[in-house]
Amino acid sequence: MSYNLLSESIRKYIRDKRWESLRPIQAAAISKILSTDNNYILASRTASGKTEAAFLPILSKTNFNTRGVQVLYISPLIALINDQFFRIEDLCKDLEISVTKWHGEAKKSLKTNLIKNPNGVVLITPESLEAMFVNAPYNVSELFGNLKYIVIDEIHSFLGVDRGLQLMSILSRIQQVNNTKIIIIGLSATIGDDNYIEAKRLTGDIDITKILLDRAKKETKAKFKYFNSNGAELSLELLKDLYKETATNKVLIFPNSRGRTEEIAVKLRKISDLVKGHKLYFSHHSSVDKEIRESVERFAKNNKRFNFCIACTSTLELGIDIGTVDKIVQIDSTHSVSSLVQRIGRSGRREGEISIVNLYATDKWSLLQSLACWNLYKSEFLEPIYTAKKPFDILLHQLLSILKQLSGCSRTELFKRIRLNPTFKEITEVEINSLIDKFIELDYLEKIDRELIVGIEGEYIVNSREFYSVFKTEPNFKVVHSGKKIGNIPFSPQIRIDENILLAAKIWKIKDIDFKGSKIIVIPTNDGKKPLFFGGVGNIHKRIREEMLRIVKSNIEYSELDDSSCAVVAEMRNDFKEFRINNLQFDCPIIEKEGTLLIYTFTGSKINRSLSFLLSLTGLVPSLDDHSSSFELAINKSGFNQLIQELKSKYENINEYLLIELKENESLIGFSKWGKYLPLDYQIEIVKERFYDFENTIELINNINLVET
DNA sequence: GACCTGCTGCGGATTG
Numbered sequence: 158m159s160y161n162l163l164s165e166s167i168r169k170y171i172r173d174k175r176w177e178s179l180r181p182i183q184a185a186a187i188s189k190i191l192s193t194d195n196n197y198i199l200a201s202r203t204a205s206g207k208t209e210a211a212f213l214p215i216l217s218k219t220n221f222n223t224r225g226v227q228v229l230y231i232s233p234l235i236a237l238i239n240d241q242f243f244r245i246e247d248l249c250k251d252l253e254i255s256v257t258k259w260h261g262e263a264k265k266s267l268k269t270n271l272i273k274n275p276n277g278v279v280l281i282t283p284e285s286l287e288a289m290f291v292n293a294p295y296n297v298s299e300l301f302g303n304l305k306y307i308v309i310d311e312i313h314s315f316l317g318v319d320r321g322l323q324l325m326s327i328l329s330r331i332q333q334v335n336n337t338k339i340i341i342i343g344l345s346a347t348i349g350d351d352n353y354i355e356a357k358r359l360t361g362d363i364d365i366t367k368i369l370l371d372r373a374k375k376e377t378k379a380k381f382k383y384f385n386s387n388g389a390e391l392s393l394e395l396l397k398d399l400y401k402e403t404a405t406n407k408v409l410i411f412p413n414s415r416g417r418t419e420e421i422a423v424k425l426r427k428i429s430d431l432v433k434g435h436k437l438y439f440s441h442h443s444s445v446d447k448e449i450r451e452s453v454e455r456f457a458k459n460n461k462r463f464n465f466c467i468a469c470t471s472t473l474e475l476g477i478d479i480g481t482v483d484k485i486v487q488i489d490s491t492h493s494v495s496s497l498v499q500r501i502g503r504s505g506r507r508e509g510e511i512s513i514v515n516l517y518a519t520d521k522w523s524l525l526q527s528l529a530c531w532n533l534y535k536s537e538f539l540e541p542i543y544t545a546k547k548p549f550d551i552l553l554h555q556l557l558s559i560l561k562q563l564s565g566c567s568r569t570e571l572f573k574r575i576r577l578n579p580t581f582k583e584i585t586e587v588e589i590n591s592l593i594d595k596f597i598e599l600d601y602l603e604k605i606d607r608e609l610i611v612g613i614e615g616e617y618i619v620n621s622r623e624f625y626s627v628f629k630t631e632p633n634f635k636v637v638h639s640g641k642k643i644g645n646i647p648f649s650p651q652i653r654i655d656e657n658i659l660l661a662a663k664i665w666k667i668k669d670i671d672f673k674g675s676k677i678i679v680i681p682t683n684d685g686k687k688p689l690f691f692g693g694v695g696n697i698h699k700r701i702r703e704e705m706l707r708i709v710k711s712n713i714e715y716s717e718l719d720d721s722s723c724a725v726v727a728e729m730r731n732d733f734k735e736f737r738i739n740n741l742q743f744d745c746p747i748i749e750k751e752g753t754l755l756i757y758t759f760t761g762s763k764i765n766r767s768l769s770f771l772l773s774l775t776g777l778v779p780s781l782d783d784h785s786s787s788f789e790l791a792i793n794k795s796g797f798n799q800l801i802q803e804l805k806s807k808y809e810n811i812n813e814y815l816l817i818e819l820k821e822n823e824s825l826i827g828f829s830k831w832g833k834y835l836p837l838d839y840q841i842e843i844v845k846e847r848f849y850d851f852e853n854t855i856e857l858i859n860n861i862n863l864v865e866t
Numbered sequence: 867g868a869c870c871t872g873c874t875g876c877g878g879a880t881t882g
Binding site: 470622 | 867868869871873875
């Protein structure tokens with residue numbers, strides 16, 4: 158009985174709450190955390206009580222009557238800290254343990270109080286920790302020098318991304334100011350059996366990190382619908398159908414882009430006005446003003462009675478508690494199976510409820526991709542997570558941060574700290590030393606006597622407000638109506654006086670633009686276009702594309718499809734009927750006409766991108782359409798074998814070609830915030846590791862088999 | 867044919 162292992166005051170908390178029983182993940186976590194000193198990853202679906210699963214045993218086991226913060230909770234979102242603050246404070250208040258929020262929007266006086274009397278539990282972001290290391294390193298050891306536990310919430314959101322490497326490095330740096338081993342507990346959504354190793358890696362010690370997994374899943378019902386939309390805007394038929402499907406429910410609609418959330422919120426509200434339906438249509442994404450977003454979240458969470466509809470982006474995919482909704486609508490395919498899992502998890506969150514998802518498609522490839530994601534969802538596939546092995550860019554960032562933290566140190570000391578840090582384990586001693594030499598040469602670091610300090614160029618980087626985060630952000634215009642902020646939109650040609658834009662589910666006319674102050678003054682109006690947003694491109698995993706090909710070549714009937722989507726699948730099956738496909742990975746349908754070759758690769762975006770780069774080196778102008786995973790090449794089939802040989806020989810000198818490309822096209826390294834500061838030979842390595850996928854591309858080139866009708 | 871995330875310290879003016 159896990160309950161009996163807890164301290165009396167924690168048991169009293171549970172009795173007072175009148176919990177009938179502990180959830181499975183809670184029972185498991187309590188007995189393991191209380192009886193061992195291992196790190197644990199608690200993996201289970203949203204709203205399964207993971208926060209309590211971690212905090213009940215931690216609070217039960219920890220002595221808070223010693224100096225220093227005892228428990229550090231790290232979250233990827235400020236909003237989640239504010240949410241969790243109430244839950245954790247509720248747990249702590251009878252135990253007389255203090256809980257302090259520490260992030261960019263938290264009260265300064267509370268931070269000052271904590272510095273005067275370091276104790277209890279602290280809730281913080283990775284960026285605030287980075288800032289503390291750089292600006293007030295004495296606070297780090299004062300506050301966290303006697304730390305017992307670190308709890309990382311939504312740990313899956315850190316895996317396979319730069320921000321996770323930064324966090325991993327910070328964890329190591331916190332451990333380096335402690336004498337005793339800090340125990341790390343990660344809270345995670347389900348991320349697939351093969352990916353737990355990456356969550357373990359983040360804690361810094363794979364061997365002593367164990368997984369507690371609750372596999373309980375909910376039944377999900379899906380319904381596919383197809384409405385072809387040729388133009389830039391959604392067809393009226395789709396919108397009418399969408400209205401019918403959502404008018405009498407509590408619904409989240411995910412249309413994959415900010416512009417489209419606005420289009421949907423405004424147009425559904427118009428339809429609703431015409432038929433005297435409810436008026437509760439909202440949009441929720443990063444460009445909507447924070448206060449407006451929070452009011453939408455509060456409404457969704459507290460409202461029990463009214464139906465509503467929120468058109469949103471991935472802002473409502475992560476852990477913020479907005480209560481339960483009846484239905485999820487996905488407009489065009491998600492870019493990954495993981496994303497589909499998270500979104501579906503937002504509906505029917507109460508015990509025993511099934512999840513309902515409507516999947517709309519506006520073109521045939523999107524329908525096929527969506528169906529592929531749904532099949533993979535059912536077979537419990539999740540995209541593999543890859544953690545960069547040689548993150549030279551994060552190394553530069555952390556070298557500067559550590560030198561600033563120490564106000565300079567010997568080269569031996571700096572080297573030692575990097576070697577102790579598991580984030581940079583795969584980077585060799587030779588590489589570290591040669592990078593330090595290069596950084597001294599470039600004035601990022603400076604050598605004074607036997608000490609290294611931050612150099613003149615390094616100071617510009619470290620002292621910038623942008624230093625604390627490892628991700629990039631775009632410049633924005635503030636959108637203001639009669640003194641009230643509506644949101645932020647990126648610079649675009651559409652921003653002109655008298656143009657209309659959609660934002661926060663309303664239509665606005667631009668009255669004035671203040672270019673200097675990056676401000677747009679607007680007034681409400683009745684008709685408008687979507688605002689334009691510019692983003693990067695999505696990366697579709699090759700398994701999704703293989704599943705698309707499998708569907709096209711099979712004759713399985715799917716009861717989830719409506720008549721028109723059934724017809725579209727049938728049409729695509731007919732298009733590919735004559736191709737004999739035996740191997741989903743390497744057999745590629747081709748169509749040859751008038752000196753051009755159309756090749757369907759049915760493979761991942763990174764592979765297509767790498768292949769496109771290699772093809773361009775041969776002098777061809779490959780027109781890649783990643784949406785349909787196809788290339789059009791100005792060659793005959795007879796020339797293909799020779800082309801394959803050329804691609805292989807180009808790959809032998811790939812570093813040379815990437816060097817030329819990086820010199821000509823600086824934006825190639827744009828995915829990495831600090832990459833542009835690296836010497837070019839190191840830029841080549843991170844571009845190869847993180848932007849392209851030549852390993853799988855070469856495998857495809859070696860095995861590709863063109864299939865004609 | 868994309869989405870998201872966070873942020874110090876200081877000086878000086880203003881307010882209770």
